[in-house]
Amino acid sequence: MIGHLEKTVIDCPDPRALAKFYCRVLGMRVNEDIDGWVVIGLEPGLRQLAFQRATPWVPPRWPDPVYPQQMHLDIRVSDPDRAEQELLALGATRVPGERETGFRVFTDPVGHPFCIVFGGHSTG
16 A cells, blocks of 8 residues: 545635535535635544635536546435435535436536435445
8 A cells, every 4th residue: 555545635616615515415524724725524633525726617517528527426325315405405416317226416516526325335
């Protein structure tokens, strides 16, 4: 092993706003907020997910290969219907696919796709 995963970094137009979205989705807190760079984690000091300002911003348009997804998160949930309602209330958008067994695809408020996964282990 060469190292351990420190965090995932997501480019976006407004790091604070997107960090707030994911804090509410994942139950995390802001642990660092420095001009265009916000890091969140489950506990003080944890650096699990980071957001950095990108200009100009060109959002992915999943599943359009001209604007590829670049990255996505799988978020495990126990109640997918309740999770979907909460995500939509926070500003996520549902992106139904042809085949969805054990996962549902959404985009965050700036267009990054992510999946909720449920039931047995699945790839989203």
